Amino acid sequence: MTLIKSISGIRGTIGGKTGDNLTPIDVVKFVSAYVSFLSQSTPKDEYHIVVGRDARVSGSMINNLVCATLQSLGVHVTDIGLSTTPTVEMSVIHMHADGGIILTASHNPMQWNALKLLNAKGEFISAAEGQQLLELAENQDFEYATINHLGSYQTYNRAIDDHIDRILELELVDTKAIEAANFSVALDCVNSTGGLALPRLLERLGVKKVTTLYGEPTGIFPHNPEPLPEHLHDIANTMQKGNFDVGFVVDPDVDRLAILTENGNMFGEEYTLVSVADYVLQHTKGNTVSNLSSTRALRDISNKYGVDYNAAAVGEVNVVAKMKETNAIIGGEGNGGVIYPALHYGRDALVGIALFLSYMATSGKGCQAIRNQYPQYVISKNKIELSPDMSVKDILHHIAEQYAQYEINTIDGVKIDFSDRWVHLRPSNTEPIIRIYAEADNSSSADFLAQKIINDIREYLNK
Numbered sequence: 001m002t003l004i005k006s007i008s009g010i011r012g013t014i015g016g017k018t019g020d021n022l023t024p025i026d027v028v029k030f031v032s033a034y035v036s037f038l039s040q041s042t043p044k045d046e047y048h049i050v051v052g053r054d055a056r057v058s059g060s061m062i063n064n065l066v067c068a069t070l071q072s073l074g075v076h077v078t079d080i081g082l083s084t085t086p087t088v089e090m091s092v093i094h095m096h097a098d099g100g101i102i103l104t105a106s107h108n109p110m111q112w113n114a115l116k117l118l119n120a121k122g123e124f125i126s127a128a129e130g131q132q133l134l135e136l137a138e139n140q141d142f143e144y145a146t147i148n149h150l151g152s153y154q155t156y157n158r159a160i161d162d163h164i165d166r167i168l169e170l171e172l173v174d175t176k177a178i179e180a181a182n183f184s185v186a187l188d189c190v191n192s193t194g195g196l197a198l199p200r201l202l203e204r205l206g207v208k209k210v211t212t213l214y215g216e217p218t219g220i221f222p223h224n225p226e227p228l229p230e231h232l233h234d235i236a237n238t239m240q241k242g243n244f245d246v247g248f249v250v251d252p253d254v255d256r257l258a259i260l261t262e263n264g265n266m267f268g269e270e271y272t273l274v275s276v277a278d279y280v281l282q283h284t285k286g287n288t289v290s291n292l293s294s295t296r297a298l299r300d301i302s303n304k305y306g307v308d309y310n311a312a313a314v315g316e317v318n319v320v321a322k323m324k325e326t327n328a329i330i331g332g333e334g335n336g337g338v339i340y341p342a343l344h345y346g347r348d349a350l351v352g353i354a355l356f357l358s359y360m361a362t363s364g365k366g367c368q369a370i371r372n373q374y375p376q377y378v379i380s381k382n383k384i385e386l387s388p389d390m391s392v393k394d395i396l397h398h399i400a401e402q403y404a405q406y407e408i409n410t411i412d413g414v415k416i417d418f419s420d421r422w423v424h425l426r427p428s429n430t431e432p433i434i435r436i437y438a439e440a441d442n443s444s445s446a447d448f449l450a451q452k453i454i455n456d457i458r459e460y461l462n463k
Contacts, residue, residue, distance in 0.1 A: 011114030179206025286329030294334030
């Protein structure tokens with residue numbers, strides 16, 4: 001089964017049997033449930049929904065199904081076409097729409113697609129709201145519009161430009177300094193909509209020397225689209241042969257940002273948020289948030305500026321909720337997801353680029369020099385497979401008790417904070433596994449800590 005229903009939306013592979021994959025019938029069912037959810041949560045006579053998509057090969061087909069289904073439910077549709085996830089989020093806000101649907105499977109391979117669902121604030125619906133939607137989909141109690149009440153359909157092709165306009169209006173985005181710095185920038189846009197948005201953003205920022213790899217939005221990804229070091233050999237080689245100041249890589253829907261230094265070395269996806277937060281906190285005093293599995297370096301930076309750092313459960317919607325609760329001015333996730341509320345509450349690679357280039361330009365520091373300022377932490381990512389009869393709840397409770405003398409956080413699995421390292425145990429929502437992430441100041445210590453916890457679990461299970 002490759003149809004996954006989770007807090008991040010409905011995603012699956014194209015083709016196959018209904019209910020097991022993302023088939024046309026499944027698309028219609030979940031879009032219908034989404035409109036039913038809106039009508040129950042915010043009753044009104046008419047609804048306006050924004051729809052946008054990344055460049056996946058299946059995108060046009062799914063888009064036609066989504067828009068037609070919305071019209072059949074009496075919804076007025078604005079189709080912004082090939083776009084980015086943060087652009088759709090901002091379009092919902094600026095068009096005063098009732099919600100939005102983003103057609104993207106994010107970093108998943110090209111055979112996948114997904115429906116990501118937004119509320120009227122341009123933010124992902126919550127876990128509780130998602131559960132309500134799934135129940136509506138299961139019951140299939142939908143009522144479609146009669147011929148006189150079908151929804152309208154219109155296209156809008158300036159959404160990315162509108163998004164960039166708002167970024168350039170931000171006080172901390174210094175276009176004059178960026179233009180004066182005369183940066184040379186390399187891009188890897190993985191043949192998706194980053195190829196439309198990033199060159200346009202850089203041009204508006206005053207960057208004249210741009211080399212773009214995989215900028216055609218064909219949806220044929222030239223490498224694994226998740227922006228991890230092992231997938232970024234092409235841009236690294238390009239930068240090592242050329243004369244570049246910085247490199248930027250995005251995933252297919254442009255909400256995650258990875259950075260390469262002038263030498264073609266990996267800046268570290270965990271440190272995208274850390275560096276942007278450093279720049280923001282230099283100019284604005286306020287709190288920060290990241291998720292429990294993100295690097296401790298953001299906490300260190302927050303301490304440096306005398307502001308509060310808070311950790312949220314994994315997932316963008318959880319980070320956003322914690323940011324609102326703590327009045328955070330910058331936050332996000334360690335996968336390269338920057339959330340800057342001065343623009344909007346969503347992970348946004350475009351604003352991340354604008355703020356990072358502003359940092360480079362105003363400080364006069366090179367990319368590698370900026371990276372060298374931060375503590376050197378390494379995260380070890382592991383998992384332990386379980387049989388279906390094993391109680392994940394009991395396992396996590398046992399580990400929490402075993403390490404009760406240390407700082408324990410149980411809002412999302414179990415996180416144990418030691419003085420100089422941490423480990424986070426988080427059960428999967430879709431597989432019988434526990435993910436075990438550990439961070440320390442070197443890889444051997446991180447690996448050792450993760451393996452120690454794995455051994456503790458096995459010892460408990462053997463008893």
